[in-house]
Structure formats: structure tokens, C-alpha cells
Amino acid sequence: xxxxxxxxxxxxxxxxxxxxxxxxxxxxxxxxxxxxxxxxxxxxxxxxxxxxxxxxxxxxxxxxxxxxxxxxxxxxxxxxxxxxxxxxxxxxxxxxxxxxxxxxxxxxxxxxxxxxxxxxxxxxxxxxxxxxxxxxxxxxxxxx
Numbered sequence: 001x002x003x004x005x006x007x008x009x010x011x012x013x014x015x016x017x018x019x020x021x022x023x024x025x026x027x028x029x030x031x032x033x034x035x036x037x038x039x040x041x042x043x044x045x046x047x048x049x050x051x052x053x054x055x056x057x058x059x060x061x062x063x064x065x066x067x068x069x070x071x072x073x074x075x076x077x078x079x080x081x082x083x084x085x086x087x088x089x090x091x092x093x094x095x096x097x098x099x100x101x102x103x104x105x106x107x108x109x110x111x112x113x114x115x116x117x118x119x120x121x122x123x124x125x126x127x128x129x130x131x132x133x134x135x136x137x138x139x140x141x142x143x144x
Contacts (some may be wrong), residue, residue, distance in 0.1 A: 006093070009096055016068075017069060020071055023071070024078070046073075052083055054073075071111070
């Protein structure tokens with residue numbers, strides 16, 4: 001299982017590093033064409049304020065999250081290559097290893113749970129995410 005997690009991590013790091021290098025060369029021009037000025041400036045401000053955490057957190061999120069956009073922004077923001085590779089490897093490695101361990105430990109039980117209660121679990125997770133986001137927005141806005 002660890003072999004598969006390591007190979008998935010290496011593949012993810014290689015793909016992200018390719019996008020990162022391309023973004024360092026011409027990502028700013030690409031972003032100016034594709035995004036409004038305010039959006040790209042807000043994303044770059046994220047890197048200035050939170051540093052490498054602006055890359056680690058999306059790397060841990062499940063697939064619908066727009067992770068490649070954060071990789072592209074890391075290249076535009078001139079994040080040091082070593083920090084970039086270490087952050088992606090650490091976050092993706094943790095994600096794939098944890099998912100692999102969960103699959104080994106709870107494989108058949110998890111499949112049965114998702115078949116019988118998948119909708120309830122998904123709605124509960126969405127509710128938890130929405131409540132957390134509203135709470136974060138509320139408390140971070142009240143401090144400013």
C-alpha cells in the first residue's frame with residue numbers, strides 16, 4: 001500500500017512541478033488573459049499572507065478542489081522551488097497515505113456505508129464545510 005501511495009505522490013509532484021515551471025516562465029501573461037485583475041491579485045495576496053499554507057491546504061482537499069490553480073499561482077508568485085516541491089510532496093503524500101490506510105482498514109465496511117448511507121454522509125460533510133466556512137468568514141471579518 002505504501003508503494004502505491006509513494007507512486008501517486010511522485011506522479012502528483014511531477015505533474016505539479018511541470019505546471020509550476022511553466023507558470024514561472026509565462027504564467028503571469030496566462031493569468032492576465034484568463035482572469036480579471038482583481039482575482040489574480042487576491043490569489044497572489046493569499047501567498048503573501050499565508051505563504052506555503054496557501055498551497056498545502058488545497059493539496060490536502062479532495063478532487064473537486066481547484067488545486068492546479070494554486071500550483072499555477074505558486075509559480076507566478078515565485079515560491080522557491082524547494083519549498084514548493086516539499087509542500088506538495090508532504091501534503092499529497094499525507095493525503096494518499098491516509099486514504100490508502102483508510103481503504104485497507106475500512107474497505108468493505110466503507111463501501112457498504114457509502115452504498116446504504118452515502119447521501120446522508122455527503123450532506124453531513126457539506127453542512128460541516130458550510131458551517132465552518134461561515135464561522136471562519138464571520139470571525140475573520142469581525143477581527144478586521
